[in-house]
Amino acid sequence: MELRDYVRILHKSWLLILACLLTGIGLAAVYSILVAPKxxxxxxxxxxxxxxxxxxxxxxxxxxxxxxxxxxxxxxxxxxxxxxxxxxxxxxxxxxxxxxxxxxxxxxxxxxxxxxxxxxxxxxxxxxxxxxxxxxxxxxxxxxxxxxxxxxxxxxxxxxxxxPATVPSAPSSPNVPLNLVLGALIGLAVGIGIAVLRSVLDTRIHSLHDIGQITDKPMLGGIALDPDAKKRPLIVHADPRNPRTESFRSLRTNLQFVNLDGGPRSFVIASAGPGEGKSTTTANLAISLAETGAKVALIDGDLRLPKIADYMGIEGGVGLTDVLIGRAELVDVLQKWSRNHLYVLPAGRIPPNPSELLGSAAMARVLETLTSQFDYVLIDSPPLLLVTDAAVVSKLTSGAILVAASGSTKKQELAGAVRALDAIGSRLLGIIVTMLPTKGPGSYGYGTYTYGMSHDLEGTFDVDATRERPRGARS
The missing domain is CATH 3.30.70.1130 (EIF_2_alpha)
Structure with missing residues (x-):
């Protein structure tokens, strides 16, 4: 561990350390009061x-x-x-x-x-x-x-x-000042020890250093924690001036500098496990990209537990699975959303063989068609560690973007997801960190880095000159 790691631990656990310090002083004071003087x-x-x-x-x-x-x-x-x-x-x-x-x-x-x-x-x-x-x-x-x-x-x-011995005027013990100092030192040592031990035993992702130990890929953005995310998953559309909305716009800006070598910009957005904010991140990112005037196709590639249709408020009974098995044409199931150039392809009915469908030639043709017609193609996929769907479909795209939840995703889980992509030769483009704390000692880590970098890029390249505010969704 480096010095900055210890500083982060002390900053994050200062309440625990303070509590142990006060407890040590309190116990020393109680001992000094209860023990008989000598x-x-x-x-x-x-x-x-x-x-x-x-x-x-x-x-x-x-x-x-x-x-x-x-x-x-x-x-x-x-x-x-x-x-x-x-x-x-x-x-x-x-x-x-x-x-x-x-x-x-x-x-x-x-x-x-x-x-x-x-x-x-x-x-x-x-x-x-x-x-x-x-x-x-x-x-x-x-x-x-x-x-x-x-x-x-x-x-x-x-x-x-x-x-000759004289009658002492003051007791030799307890030495109250010394006891209080010793109690404070012991309490401080115990508090720091517990904080360090808890940090060492904590295998969850908390900082850029944690991600850097797993992969050298860049962090594309950080999304703040929103307790009401389930009530309003499309925060970019529902509240354009919300600070969390700005984090998606920052992510959008950073994504525009990915895959500069040319070729189609189609991305699979996956996560190591469930509940890490992958689907809401994909949907909000798609809306943010469409705000700039770019043509965006949002595909619900989670053929096991689809959520995009519900989030976007559209009919999801017919979609990707119907296209892949030849029961429907792509143009018939691709639904325009809002007045921007955003089109959504829902998952459709849940098939018995999602991995085979996603890795099929039909899926390759669908992506080829979409990438030729759209500036961005975003695919929401199942968690990498549960099924192979995301890894399979990522081979057909420009690469994969992993979503990791701060304070939730474990280091070994993220490392496993990275290995799963490497095993099939898929390209990992970067990491998106979600559920960042907005208050408390742990709130400084990603937010400063992400917002600072993104605002600088926006100010330099003026990528939002054509931004258009969303005017509502259409189901």
Whole structure:
């Protein structure tokens, strides 16, 4: 993944990341409120070795060295049972030696004769008392018991308290600011992790980069999502000033620069699977092309589930199948739509062998006739991954255009459709992306690219100089 992919993920999932961030802060705040505060008190001891009045410098050095070596062993004695039993008895504590040992930490700085005794407790006063009592009893045991000469007399080891423990004024934990910062960082990390994982596991088409990983063919246009598309499928005719209508006009402009090498401009418009807006895209594109004054033939080549006749509001009982089997003449079933040069050839009755009919010599003759009489021939076909109809008929045309629905079409499905066309040597001309989000973080991807490119082309080449507004449909 590239940097822009991570930026897109963060932009798209910012609400999720923000929610995780706030959740982390909230949990940290709740923890800080619910957890019992702990207080820390520390007492510091100094260990030395007594020297006689006649001691020389060498004796003093040896005594200091002995004290440093002894301190490392004394640290382990601090929380031993022999010391803590006295502390419990001294302070009349209701606890065990093991439990008390867990509250005490003894340490000594490197190469020093100092011992720090740190006690943690929920009661600040008790923490100080335990620290001081531990220091006193430790010093007494070491001096009078452990280091007492066998022949009697005073011990050479001397342990003094140089810094008694005081009652702490503030708890050492919970550290509310630190907890909030850690909660925010953990929440942020979890949110970003979920966003990245969701993006990695999401196999749907969302960006130009997703399409670029599958095919190097250009994106011819992007069509915005319209929740009311089923109620008014012919948006170009129903609402000429709608922004979605402009996206079809942009698609029309880009299509005019396809197949510049010459030859008939006949295109099969297909999709990988159903429900990707293929039929409505084909119908609206045909209307947009006819607005410029071009002669357009719209063929419903979906002989399994035809929709064009219903969308265009025409009689579909007789159509392409009747022409292919010789029951009707092309001129008799080709219906003029509106006052522009748009003619519609409905599917007719559903045959038992659609693939054979679409790949027949009769179909080739129909297309040859139409391409000789019309500027554009658009064929709506079934999904490529379900049946072979689209692949078969695409061999008889200038090429195929694939429709992919943003946030719906899966990458492997689009790749499968591309492979299906490549397998029979059909030419893929480009991709049309439908159902683009109009709001939210994901709305920036295709729209900016498509509209920007299309408006520039329209302004440069003035392809709409002869545009004529549609005046209504005729059934």
């Amino acid at each position: 207080y820390v008190a520390t007492t510091e001891l100094y260990v030395s070795v007594r020297a006689g009045d006649t001691a020389v410098t060498g004796d003093l050095v040896q005594g200091t060295t002995f004290a440093r070596q002894a301190v490392t062993s004394y640290v382990d004695v601090v929380d031993s049972a022999i010391v803590l039993d006295r502390v419990i008895e001294d302070l009349e504590l209701d606890t065990s030696t093991a439990a008390l040992s867990g509250q005490i930490v003894a340490s000594s700085p490197v190469n020093s004769v100092l011992i720090d005794i740190t006690v943690t407790d929920h009661d600040p006063g008790l923490a100080a008392e335990i620290a001081n009592s531990t220091g006193r009893n430790f010093a007494d045991i070491v001096v009078n018991d452990l280091e007492k000469p066998e022949g009697g007399g005073a011990s050479l080891v001397k342990i003094e308290t140089i810094q």
